[in-house]
Amino acid sequence: MTTMHHGYDTSASDPHAQAGLAAFAALVLADEALQARLGAIEQPDAYVADAVAIAAAHGIVLDMEAIRPDRLGISRGTPSPVTLDRWPPCGWLPARAVQTGVIPVFDWAWFGPQQLDMPFYEEAVQRFAPRPFNRMFRARTSLATLMAGADAAPAPAGFVHHMSRCGSTLIAQMLGADPHHVVLSEPEPLDAVVRWAMTSGAPLDEQVAALRAIVAALGRDRSGRTQRVFFKLDSWHVLALPLFRAAFPETPWVFAYRNPVEVLVSQRRQRGIHTVAGMLPVGLLDIPDAENMAADRYAALVLKRMGEAVLEHWHLGGGLLVDYTEMPGAIVDRIAPHFGFVPDPGQRAAMTAIALRSAKAPGLRFVADSATKRRDVTPEIDAAAREFTDSIHARLETLRHDTAILSEQAS
Incomplete structure (x- = not known):
């Protein structure tokens, strides 16, 4: 200390x-x-x-x-009660990244052995970080300390990349149905490291070391019973696919996608930050004149960039394409085996039960919305999809079908 x-x-x-x-x-x-x-x-x-x-x-x-x-509870960006030169013990996780300069630092909170069963990591942070102990003993480490403390932790069992609004939260929830699985869904500290890596100009070996360190810290076995760790990533992290493959060459990954017009309708209803010009660092997307572009066109270009990243880097290996229309069955029958396990009857039942409720609001039943989204397609969305995303979607579909045929032939 x-x-x-x-x-x-x-x-x-x-x-x-x-x-x-x-x-x-x-x-x-x-x-x-x-x-x-x-x-x-x-x-x-x-x-x-x-x-x-x-x-x-x-x-x-x-x-x-x-x-x-x-x-007041925990306040981001204020001096941390405890600054450490080492990782805190096993019950702690990086809760938030804090930008005190170009390089992020990390505030940790005590989570104990509790399962992270909420749809998003931030919801778990909101639950545990305000506890009195974490308000008194909020621990901060630098990125250098994070990297120095990382040991040879087991690699994650799988990464979930996605187009956004395409069933990725359902994938995460179903993978987490087994109490021996830990699923980290869009943890902000990981995003901070990915953004730093993609924009800092740091040597690749430093980027790799930083990514390995934050993944190891977030994926700690806090219960002593963890068998597999999965990460559902932010949608724009697919742009960093080469970095993830360099850091974890043996970890399989999935790219979940959906007909882009349905995604664009969902984004128009409630925009994610990646589809709002200026919300992500320019270096991540590199879309010229983004601030003067119509919102639907910009969102379509973002989806195009994501699809292009998958197609361009598919040769790096480890990937599996899953279309929204294949879910939830494909999560049990394709994604789980791709990530190294074939669900037994009990696991299959638990996973299937989760598919009956809303992934983002587990207290509600799932209601299919593809028909509603198709009905709400506007002329602007239709034009943007035709110009930017239709061809990418067609190429993803062709690749998915071709790889499925090759897989069947190999088996």
Whole structure:
């Protein structure tokens, strides 16, 4: 540990309070059992009482008011309470990346052994990061520290690339139906590393080391029962496919896609950041005059770039194409075997049950919407699709059918 700050309402000029906080922090950071005990507490008053009791048992005077959290929770970009020169213990995960300069740094939070069963990683962060323990012991590491702490962790079982709005969240949820599987769905710290790698101009070996490190950190076996780790990536990460193949040449990947007009209708209803000009670094997409382009045309060009990336780098190997119309059956019958496991009857039943509900809103039943999306195609969307995406979609379909035939012949 190199520096220590606290984020609580106490007088910074009170040396006794500062000494108590420092001694308590040192005690807890050296004891994983105490981290697990305090990290599991959700109510601030219960946390304060237990922290004071623990401190007293070790001869530390800890004022209750000195550690009572304020109402703000974790605030991105502010000084972190604890800056580490090493990875925190196994129950911790990088929660968020913070841009303090050109190179991102990472704030960690204690998640414990709990399964990440929410549709997106950010939802898990929102659940665990505001806990009192994480507000007091938010740990920050640099990218260099992240890279230095990475060991020879097992490679992920699979990466899910996708066009967006094409069933990728369903893929992630069904893969996560087995409690021995860990699925990281669009974790922001990983995105920060990919963006840095694609825009920094750093040597390829540094980019590879950084990607391996953040994947290892996010995919830690926190429960002691993890058998496979999967990553559902942000849609624009397919543009970094050569980097992923360089870092993880043995890890298979999937590209999920859908008829582009249906994706474009979905993006018009609620735009993802990758389809809004200026929201991603220019170097990622390289679309000239993007800021003056009509929204639907820009979105179609983005989808075109994604499809081109798959086609251009298909020769790197490890890929599987899956069209939205093949789901959910293809997730059990094609994606799972591609990722190294054939679901047994129990796994198959659990995966199939998930397909009956909405992937992004698990409390709701799934309702097919392709017909509705086709009905809502506008002349602008139709024109953009004809100009930019129809030919790419046709090439993806041809490649999917051709590789399926080759696979059948090989078997």
